[in-house]
Amino acid sequence: MPFRARYTGLINKYHDRLPLADDARVISLGEGNTPLIRLNNIPRDLGRDVDLYVKFEGLNPTGSFKDRGMTVAVTQAVSAGSRAIICASTGNTSASAAAYAARAGIRAFVLIPDGKIAMGKLAQAIMHGAEVLQIRGNFDAGMRIVKAMAEQAPVTIVNSVNPYRLQGQKTAAFEIVEELERVPDYHCLPVGNAGNITAHWIGYSELALSHGDAATAACSFCSGRCRYNCGIVRERPVMVGYQASGAAPFLRNAMVDDPETVATAIRIGHPQSWDYAWAASRESGGWFDEFPDEAILEAQYQLAAREGVFCEPASAASVAGAMRDIRSGRIPEGSTVVCTLTGHGLKDPDVAQRHAEAAVTTVDATSEAVRDAILGKLD
Ligand SMILES: *Cc1c(COP(=O)(O)O)cnc(C)c1O
Numbered sequence: 001m002p003f004r005a006r007y008t009g010l011i012n013k014y015h016d017r018l019p020l021a022d023d024a025r026v027i028s029l030g031e032g033n034t035p036l037i038r039l040n041n042i043p044r045d046l047g048r049d050v051d052l053y054v055k056f057e058g059l060n061p062t063g064s065f066k067d068r069g070m071t072v073a074v075t076q077a078v079s080a081g082s083r084a085i086i087c088a089s090t091g092n093t094s095a096s097a098a099a100y101a102a103r104a105g106i107r108a109f110v111l112i113p114d115g116k117i118a119m120g121k122l123a124q125a126i127m128h129g130a131e132v133l134q135i136r137g138n139f140d141a142g143m144r145i146v147k148a149m150a151e152q153a154p155v156t157i158v159n160s161v162n163p164y165r166l167q168g169q170k171t172a173a174f175e176i177v178e179e180l181e182r183v184p185d186y187h188c189l190p191v192g193n194a195g196n197i198t199a200h201w202i203g204y205s206e207l208a209l210s211h212g213d214a215a216t217a218a219c220s221f222c223s224g225r226c227r228y229n230c231g232i233v234r235e236r237p238v239m240v241g242y243q244a245s246g247a248a249p250f251l252r253n254a255m256v257d258d259p260e261t262v263a264t265a266i267r268i269g270h271p272q273s274w275d276y277a278w279a280a281s282r283e284s285g286g287w288f289d290e291f292p293d294e295a296i297l298e299a300q301y302q303l304a305a306r307e308g309v310f311c312e313p314a315s316a317a318s319v320a321g322a323m324r325d326i327r328s329g330r331i332p333e334g335s336t337v338v339c340t341l342t343g344h345g346l347k348d349p350d351v352a353q354r355h356a357e358a359a360v361t362t363v364d365a366t367s368e369a370v371r372d373a374i375l376g377k378l379d
Contacts, residue, residue, distance in 0.1 A: 007033050010171045011071055017174070017206065018072060018167055024079040027104045028071050029061035032171055036179045036338070041306040042319070048326050051336040053184070054303070054319065055176060058311050058344030062124060064265075065196060065342050066096035068172060069158075069165030074100040076164045077156040084109065086155040088142030090192065090265050091121030092343055097158050098128035109155060111135050111142040116264050118312070118348035138259065140270040143193075160195025161272050169196055173203025176338055183207075183235045185335040188325075190317040190342055191241035191250060191288065192266035194277035200340075201280035204236045237338070239286040240331075241277065242321035244296060244314075250277065250288040262293040262351060265314035265343060291320045299323065300345070301355065310345030310352075318342075 010032030011018060039052045057065035074097075077085055084107040087093045094110035101108035108130040112122070114137065125132050135142050143159065150157050160166060177183055183204065189197045243250060247259030247267050256269030271277065281288060291299075296313055299320035304310045318339035325331040345352060363369040 009071060010068060010168065011075060014171050014174060017171075019164070020072065020075060021079055024075050026071075027074045027078060027100055029067065029099065029103060031060045031067035031071050032175065034059045034172075034175070036176060037307075037309060039307050042302060042323065043326075045306070046323060046327055049333045050326050050331065052322065052326070053176075053180075053336075053338045054307075054309060054311075054341045055172060055338055056309060056311070056341050057172065058315065058341055058347075062092070062096045062099045063120070063344035063347055064092035064096065064312075065169060065172065065340065066092045067100075069160065069162075069168040069195070069199070070096040070100045072168030073156075073158045073162050073164040074104055074106075077158070078104050078106065080156075082154075082156040083107065084153075084155045085158045086146055086149055086153075087111070087158045088139055088146045089121075089159075090139050090267055091117045091347070092265055093159060094130060094132070095121045095124035095128070098125045098130035101130065102128045107131065109133060111146060113138045113142060113267075116267060118264055119350060120347040139268050140259075143270070143272065159272065160193055160199075166195055166199040166202060166273075169199030170203030170206065172340070173200045174207065177204075177207055180336065180338075182336070184237045184338040186240055186322070186331050186337045187237040188240045188242065188318040188322045188337065188339045190263070190266050190314045190340070191243050191277065192247075192268040192271065192314065194241070194250075194271040194273035196340065196342065197239055197241050197280055198273045198276040201236075201239055201276075201284065208236050236284060239280045239284040240321060240325070241281065241286070241288045242317040243288065243290045244317065245290045245292045248288075248290040249274075250281075251290045261296075263296050263312075263314035263317060264348070265312060266317065289321055289325070291317055291324075295320050297351070297354075300351075303341075304345065309341065311341040312343040312345050312347045313351055315341040315343050 009028035011026045043052045060067040086109040087097045088111045098108045110130045244261030244263045246261045249256045259267045259269035300316035
């Protein structure tokens with residue numbers, strides 16, 4: 001790959017670490033390269049000395065981390081001659097699949113649950129021209145149907161059971177290590193289908209294995225400073241997964257048939273990457289935990305109001321969890337912690353609007369009224 005000064009998406013950047021043909025036509029919208037934001041106010045409020053970062057995946061082209069997987073899955077599908085893709089989705093996968101299919105000039109069929117899909121996500125799938133099939137059932141039912149369709153129709157599945165999805169998503173771990181110039185001690189994620197926690201573990205594990213390999217021309221993960229021996233990427237983080245209490249199969253250690261949560265992106269009771277996620281948790285010495293919806297929404301609000309970062313409810317489960325575990329000392333002081341914020345808050349405006357009544361003051365359209373309101377608020 002020639003050096004590119006301009007960022008052109010994660011396939012061009014990490015081509016040598018992805019299982020794609022050299023001459024594959026890259027289907028990209030410039031995904032990846034998302035900011036790693038150090039939180040200031042929340043750690044101070046907690047009174048604990050930790051370096052707490054959020055990786056804001058909501059700033060991907062369609063507003064969620066799904067784009068990392070989709071660029072690779074759709075590039076591979078097109079390269080293999082596929083003319084149509086299909087997915088079941090709680091919303092973000094369908095938005096992403098629809099956009100990348102549009103970009104590639106192929107068809108996208110998306111199965112969404114009856115109701116329980118955030119407005120922003122449905123709007124995206126429609127605008128990108130997907131065939132939207134709303135099923136009378138939940139995500140898990142959609143997933144079963146999609147898996148059957150792969151044998152009955154000429155369509156490529158782009159859910160995270162497609163291994164190219166996880167390959168694309170593993171690049172988030174690469175970016176974090178490049179940015180921090182070290183491996184975080186803890187990595188916290190919301191868990192739904194469990195593909196993303198699996199993908200991060202793949203990414204960190206590949207780095208740990210490949211680093212120090214003398215056959216590598218240069219270490220791209222510490223700006224060439226380490227000369228292979230600094231050991232910064234020999235470690236792997238502890239992987240921590242957080243679920244909503246109403247959709248927490250990993251906590252129950254059993255599938256959940258009727259998952260329910262306001263965090264619709266993780267309203268999943270039969271995770272497809274069950275074994276992989278357990279392996280990541282065990283091998284890393286990590287754990288799973290759960291939160292009621294109110295705690296998730298409170299963390300979402302704290303992030304938006306105290307740090308200026310607006311993520312969707314599911315994403316906030318990672319920060320709700322990190323805050324609790326930092327406060328309790330389970331994540332010890334001195335740790336470097338990264339939370340993945342999986343999607344953008346604008347995806348789900350309905351949830352935010354619950355705060356609106358308390359937040360909006362109606363005044364007359366006069367300078368006096370506005371001045372009085374300002375002075376009243378500044379008191
Ligand atoms: C897909 C998604 C998740 C869950 O990721 P999994 O890989 O299914 O565990 C969490 N948050 C958001 C916003 C998502 O779109």
